[in-house]
Amino acid sequence: MDLFEILAFLAVFLLLARLGSVVIAKFGIPGLVGEIVIGVVIANLTLGDWSLLGMLNIQLPDYSIGFSGNENYHIFYSLAELGVIFLLFSVGLETRIKDLFSVGKVAMLVAVLGVVIPFILGVAVILVIEHNMIHALFLGAAMVATSVGITASVIKDMKLTDTRESRIIIGAAVIDDILGMLVLAIVAGMDVSGGGVNITSIAITALVAVFFVFLVFLACMKLTPRIYDYMGKRRAAKLASNPDRPVKPVNMLAVAIIVCFALAALSEFIGLAAIIGAFLAGMLFADHSREWKLEPKIEDITVFLLPLFFINVGLQVNVGLFTSVEVLLISAVVLVLAIASKYIGCGLGARLGDKTLDRDGVKIIGMGMVPRGEVGIIVASIGLASGAMSSELYAVVVLMSVVTTIIAPPLLSKLFRKKYPTDKWATTEM
Amino acid sequence: MDLFEILAFLAVFLLLARLGSVVIAKFGIPGLVGEIVIGVVIANLTLGDWSLLGMLNIQLPDYSIGFSGNENYHIFYSLAELGVIFLLFSVGLETRIKDLFSVGKVAMLVAVLGVVIPFILGVAVILVIEHNMIHALFLGAAMVATSVGITASVIKDMKLTDTRESRIIIGAAVIDDILGMLVLAIVAGMDVSGGGVNITSIAITALVAVFFVFLVFLACMKLTPRIYDYMGKRRAAKLASNPDRPVKPVNMLAVAIIVCFALAALSEFIGLAAIIGAFLAGMLFADHSREWKLEPKIEDITVFLLPLFFINVGLQVNVGLFTSVEVLLISAVVLVLAIASKYIGCGLGARLGDKTLDRDGVKIIGMGMVPRGEVGIIVASIGLASGAMSSELYAVVVLMSVVTTIIAPPLLSKLFRKKYPTDKWATTEM
Numbered sequence: 001m002d003l004f005e006i007l008a009f010l011a012v013f014l015l016l017a018r019l020g021s022v023v024i025a026k027f028g029i030p031g032l033v034g035e036i037v038i039g040v041v042i043a044n045l046t047l048g049d050w051s052l053l054g055m056l057n058i059q060l061p062d063y064s065i066g067f068s069g070n071e072n073y074h075i076f077y078s079l080a081e082l083g084v085i086f087l088l089f090s091v092g093l094e095t096r097i098k099d100l101f102s103v104g105k106v107a108m109l110v111a112v113l114g115v116v117i118p119f120i121l122g123v124a125v126i127l128v129i130e131h132n133m134i135h136a137l138f139l140g141a142a143m144v145a146t147s148v149g150i151t152a153s154v155i156k157d158m159k160l161t162d163t164r165e166s167r168i169i170i171g172a173a174v175i176d177d178i179l180g181m182l183v184l185a186i187v188a189g190m191d192v193s194g195g196g197v198n199i200t201s202i203a204i205t206a207l208v209a210v211f212f213v214f215l216v217f218l219a220c221m222k223l224t225p226r227i228y229d230y231m232g233k234r235r236a237a238k239l240a241s242n243p244d245r246p247v248k249p250v251n252m253l254a255v256a257i258i259v260c261f262a263l264a265a266l267s268e269f270i271g272l273a274a275i276i277g278a279f280l281a282g283m284l285f286a287d288h289s290r291e292w293k294l295e296p297k298i299e300d301i302t303v304f305l306l307p308l309f310f311i312n313v314g315l316q317v318n319v320g321l322f323t324s325v326e327v328l329l330i331s332a333v334v335l336v337l338a339i340a341s342k343y344i345g346c347g348l349g350a351r352l353g354d355k356t357l358d359r360d361g362v363k364i365i366g367m368g369m370v371p372r373g374e375v376g377i378i379v380a381s382i383g384l385a386s387g388a389m390s391s392e393l394y395a396v397v398v399l400m401s402v403v404t405t406i407i408a409p410p411l412l413s414k415l416f417r418k419k420y421p422t423d424k425w426a427t428t429e430m
Numbered sequence: 431m432d433l434f435e436i437l438a439f440l441a442v443f444l445l446l447a448r449l450g451s452v453v454i455a456k457f458g459i460p461g462l463v464g465e466i467v468i469g470v471v472i473a474n475l476t477l478g479d480w481s482l483l484g485m486l487n488i489q490l491p492d493y494s495i496g497f498s499g500n501e502n503y504h505i506f507y508s509l510a511e512l513g514v515i516f517l518l519f520s521v522g523l524e525t526r527i528k529d530l531f532s533v534g535k536v537a538m539l540v541a542v543l544g545v546v547i548p549f550i551l552g553v554a555v556i557l558v559i560e561h562n563m564i565h566a567l568f569l570g571a572a573m574v575a576t577s578v579g580i581t582a583s584v585i586k587d588m589k590l591t592d593t594r595e596s597r598i599i600i601g602a603a604v605i606d607d608i609l610g611m612l613v614l615a616i617v618a619g620m621d622v623s624g625g626g627v628n629i630t631s632i633a634i635t636a637l638v639a640v641f642f643v644f645l646v647f648l649a650c651m652k653l654t655p656r657i658y659d660y661m662g663k664r665r666a667a668k669l670a671s672n673p674d675r676p677v678k679p680v681n682m683l684a685v686a687i688i689v690c691f692a693l694a695a696l697s698e699f700i701g702l703a704a705i706i707g708a709f710l711a712g713m714l715f716a717d718h719s720r721e722w723k724l725e726p727k728i729e730d731i732t733v734f735l736l737p738l739f740f741i742n743v744g745l746q747v748n749v750g751l752f753t754s755v756e757v758l759l760i761s762a763v764v765l766v767l768a769i770a771s772k773y774i775g776c777g778l779g780a781r782l783g784d785k786t787l788d789r790d791g792v793k794i795i796g797m798g799m800v801p802r803g804e805v806g807i808i809v810a811s812i813g814l815a816s817g818a819m820s821s822e823l824y825a826v827v828v829l830m831s832v833v834t835t836i837i838a839p840p841l842l843s844k845l846f847r848k849k850y851p852t853d854k855w856a857t858t859e860m
Contacts, residue, residue, distance in 0.1 A: 001498060001499075001504045001507070001508075003508075003511055003698050003704055004695055004698040004699050004704075006508055006511075007515075007691050007692075007694045007695035007698060007704060008691075008695040008699075010691045010695075011688055011691035011692040011695055014684070014687065014688045014691065015688050015692075018681075018684050018685070018688065068431060069431075071501060071504060074431045074501060074505065075504065075505055075508050077431070078431075078433075078436055078505050078508075081433055081436075085437075251448075251733065253730065253733050253734075254444070254448050254733050254734075254737075255448070257444065257733065257734045258441055258444045258445050258448065261437050261438075261440045261441035261444065262437075262441040262445075264437045265434055265437035265438040265440075265441055268433050268434040268437060269434050269438075274433055274434075274437060297730040297733075298730075300683065300727040300728075300730040300731060301730060301731050301734065303681065303683050303684050303687065303727075304683075304684070304687045304731065307684075
């Protein structure tokens, strides 16, 4: 381990990410798209023996040979993950439990249709092309994924977290993560056992996940209000008994971060994504997040960590794998289906679930669920590592995940601007 | 690599650190002492096969067999280092170049006497005890170390960065780091070559370090004021040409963090500590740090990273190595000498260099330079890894480093309170 190397790649990556973000923002496109593109460029920029990743001593994973990257990559990856964990935590900080309940029904419909339609289309297209059931099922599972981190970042940047559309997207993404986990468990189980699926174990997984979410909801409603109440009373009592001596407040940021990591760890442990736990942890503090200024403080942390997450999404694209016309054609077909199936599936769910939504609202929700981001890539890596996906199909899924993640944010941001016109969209200084 | 494990140890470490900090603060002792003690407890708490570190899958380094820790430890260590880097960066943000120049002479005297006296005493004590020149030289080098991070943390917590004593300590610590690096280079060179030292290479190292610091000072005086001037004019021009459209400001936090990492990397590369580069980077932004609110933002980041740094200092103490009475006795002697030599050496430097300092000011400076912290431990690890230190001497130096780091902050905080009495020292709520 070499501290110089770590600091060097952080400086270089953050500098390039900032440049990418600022340049692309000039065209009215959300900055994260520029950061992902920078990641793609970094991963594929080689001149003979020279490559930026090589100079920074970062070796990317190659799941086809079971290599998960070198140590510098792991440190980078950890920081990137912490970035998206803090992002979802800050989204949770802005989400009160009643806001989420008010969109419960429509979010459920959006999530279910946004899982079923992409899954069926994903399975169907591979069955038509290559008649391989395991490949088909894994592609279906990857199509199901939704990267809430990408959409959440756009929403937060535009300061539109408290719109109804944003709440529906966030709620649906949480449900989508649970459903996606189950789909993956079933698909992976069928792969390993060659057709048979352990229904009991999958049912337990599902129950544990639902129970976890339920417990946090319960804590939001019953537990935390009492704790805050007690803390307030204690503080008042201390002040009353000794009015001359100021009472140093509890460092709520430290407490919040500990709870965030604990729930993220627990969430990861039971098979959900860490970001879901982080989001739920944020909700525990939502009632007081303004008072304690938690959100701007968490955003200060993400300034330095989140660009690493977006770069990492881009890094996974290996242009060298797209050599044959066949792979390119399949990629194009899968990409179109990936966008259409989520857009239509989730849009349909929104329309059926909430009659009060106008046409633009429905479009926003459909588009907000399109990015597959890191979730699609994770499914693909699991498939590649277990042999259930070929290198070509892996490349196709990674491309689909990254391109949906690049295409959706500018369209989403356009739709949001149309529906919520304001003159606050500023030009960038640099 | 396992994200669950990383999140789990972060949650557990941060929770324990917070508890340690809050409990010890009840006794009027700076919280970081509690965090270091928690580190010592975590490292040594075992019940049969059970240990917290084992459960969290963290393996500490054992330099005597060339093992530098497992991957989880490296990720933890990287975060800890980023914590202290951000801390020194934020100290730099509060240090204008003219503040540093105004204490230049006295800081130089403090640093030189704070290097010479501990070195001589360190070498002498080992020569008396065991007549081993290499052991003696390495102990001397470890005695020279100053962990500015510890003192800086106390100063920042007490919001006393802009006192003359604080500036002298910070300035002296920067010079101390350069001198300490040279001492270590000479000692390590004598060890390897068996007596001969490559004067040319050490002179070049020294010149490069001084040149680096000089360049940053020059940039502070000449370059950055012009850049800020240009940025301000450009912004004004944009506003004038299009008054209805607000200009989105440059994200100065992102820029500052990139510069911080870049200078920290460069500093590490040329053989200085990364924190010195981070401190110098902070100085580049000091003129506008208030306006851009950089300091509170960086502090939000250190809330989550800095406790890991203090825990890591504590983790290095292996109580199991203090089995013989001899080791305990040597530890006691070395510890007393370590405290006395820095306190007297640096105090003398302060007294000789600045006649305007009162008795309390001199004491503050002497005490502020006592903590050896991670710097002493690093010297010891280098000695152990190269075979120039025995395991026993290594244990002695680690103990000396950690105990000076635990003893100095409460005394320093007491001295500061005496000299700068105020009613702002609050009780803690929990």
